[in-house]
Amino acid sequence: MSVVLVVNSGSSSLKYQLIDVEAGRALANGLIERIGQAEGHVQHRREDAEHGRDTWDTDEEIPDHDAAFKHMLDAFEAHGPSLESHPPVAVGHRVVQGGSRFVEPTVVTDRVKREIEQLEELAPLHNPANLAGIVAAQQAFPDVPHIAVFDTAFHQTLPPAAYTYAIDRELAAKHQVRRYGFHGTSHRFVSRAAAEFLGQPVEELRMIVLHLGNGASACAVSGGRSVETSMGMTPLEGLVMGTRSGDIDPAVLLHLQRVAGLDTDATDKLLNSQSGVLGLSGHRDMRDLVGAFESGDEAATLALEVYTHRIRAYVGAYAAQLGRVDAIAFTAGVGENSPIVREWSLAGLEGFGVELDTDRNRARGSDVRRISTDASRTAVLVVPTNEELEIARQTLAAVEH
Numbered sequence: 081m082s083v084v085l086v087v088n089s090g091s092s093s094l095k096y097q098l099i100d101v102e103a104g105r106a107l108a109n110g111l112i113e114r115i116g117q118a119e120g121h122v123q124h125r126r127e128d129a130e131h132g133r134d135t136w137d138t139d140e141e142i143p144d145h146d147a148a149f150k151h152m153l154d155a156f157e158a159h160g161p162s163l164e165s166h167p168p169v170a171v172g173h174r175v176v177q178g179g180s181r182f183v184e185p186t187v188v189t190d191r192v193k194r195e196i197e198q199l200e201e202l203a204p205l206h207n208p209a210n211l212a213g214i215v216a217a218q219q220a221f222p223d224v225p226h227i228a229v230f231d232t233a234f235h236q237t238l239p240p241a242a243y244t245y246a247i248d249r250e251l252a253a254k255h256q257v258r259r260y261g262f263h264g265t266s267h268r269f270v271s272r273a274a275a276e277f278l279g280q281p282v283e284e285l286r287m288i289v290l291h292l293g294n295g296a297s298a299c300a301v302s303g304g305r306s307v308e309t310s311m312g313m314t315p316l317e318g319l320v321m322g323t324r325s326g327d328i329d330p331a332v333l334l335h336l337q338r339v340a341g342l343d344t345d346a347t348d349k350l351l352n353s354q355s356g357v358l359g360l361s362g363h364r365d366m367r368d369l370v371g372a373f374e375s376g377d378e379a380a381t382l383a384l385e386v387y388t389h390r391i392r393a394y395v396g397a398y399a400a401q402l403g404r405v406d407a408i409a410f411t412a413g414v415g416e417n418s419p420i421v422r423e424w425s426l427a428g429l430e431g432f433g434v435e436l437d438t439d440r441n442r443a444r445g446s447d448v449r450r451i452s453t454d455a456s457r458t459a460v461l462v463v464p465t466n467e468e469l470e471i472a473r474q475t476l477a478a479v480e481h
């Protein structure tokens with residue numbers, strides 16, 4: 081059995097999974113939230129084939145990422161599985177921004193840490209937290225290799241026409257301004273799982289993956305390679321998200337800076353944390369938004385329309401880029417669980433060969449499933465993503481390499 085610990089360290093949270101890679105199964109997972117705030121929260125869950133699933137919760141102040149790791153180790157010790165009897169052979173870390181530098185999973189050295197730090201300018205919300213997680217994990221697990229797996233890596237196959245912004249070339253080059261794309265680990269996992277479900281080699285398929293979570297992005301995958309994606313230099317561009325605006329005329333910012341006195345920080349906060357469906361409706365969580373829509377809330381209805389209108393526009397654009405669409409795959413929290421979002425996003429596309437089956441779309445399930453009619457030229461699928469398993473696989477492959 082090869083066990084890998086996967087760490088997804090955010091600015092105020094630490095998510096972890098202990099994974100048996102060959103079995104493709106988590107032995108335990110956990111979430112440590114509100115790091116650095118007065119009321120922290122630790123949740124540890126043991127997944128046991130024999131005893132089923134057990135969850136433990138505690139409320140406690142967690143000052144920093146070092147303390148969060150200590151809590152994680154304590155939880156393994158108190159509730160199992162024991163790390164002595166299931167020692168991780170490596171620790172895999174999600175790192176959001178790898179720039180143009182990192183195209184594959186990379187063994188973390190002091191130099192790699194410095195480079196991740198240098199990339200902070202391109203991901204101020206994500207990379208500092210990812211790095212804090214790596215530093216703390218190295219202290220907790222000094223004797224095993226640590227591997228960084230980058231959200232951007234899968235999109236390094238984008239052609240220049242897709243990743244280049246139409247601004248002054250020299251200025252852009254000097255400041256590394258280009259589109260990088262994110263959620264690559266998920267887009268890669270889902271495109272391969274979709275091909276497997278369809279029983280066709282991924283090399284022969286053209287598909288569109290819609291990763292709709294708190295952050296959301298679309299990806300056109302041709303022959304298993306990312307050829308176009310909706311997030312850009314940062315995870316702000318593209319689809320409407322929980323709290324992020326996605327695409328917007330940049331002149332809106334100039335206008336608000338002039339007429340409403342917004343400075344750089346206020347603009348950043350507005351677009352990243354106060355926009356998206358939250359800004360439109362007061363709800364950031366899709367469950368709450370759909371609930372408000374169902375009780376007739378007008379703002380919630382508009383938010384849902386704006387959210388799905390944008391997805392449909394991207395599906396059309398990517399169909400044009402791909403020339404043919406064999407499959408559309410919905411994934412992540414919203415994509416896997418919201419029939420109304422899937423239905424509205426693909427409404428009116430029958431003329432393009434995309435035909436949803438209403439009953440299949442509404443049926444619940446936890447495995448890969450088809451939600452299009454048998455006659456639909458494009459197969460529409462729901463594919464549960466598993467970024468942690470993908471990180472664990474890539475980590476093990478990097479260690480064995």
Ligand SMILES: Nc1ncnc2c1ncn2[C@@H]1O[C@H](COP(=O)(O)OP(=O)(O)O)[C@@H](O)[C@H]1O
Pocket residue numbers: 292293294295322364365366367368370412413414417418
């Ligand atoms: N049953 C459901 N119906 C609709 N939306 C759901 C459901 N379950 C989860 N979601 C939505 O999924 C989103 C979170 O997705 P997730 O992939 O977990 O996000 P992230 O990993 O980016 O934090 C939230 O908006 C949540 O409301």
Ligand SMILES: CC(=O)OP(=O)(O)O
Pocket residue numbers: 176231262263293294295296315
């Ligand atoms: C890159 C990104 O947007 O990640 P998340 O969806 O986890 O916020």
Ligand SMILES: [Mg+2]
Pocket residue numbers: 293294412
């Ligand atoms: Mg996610």
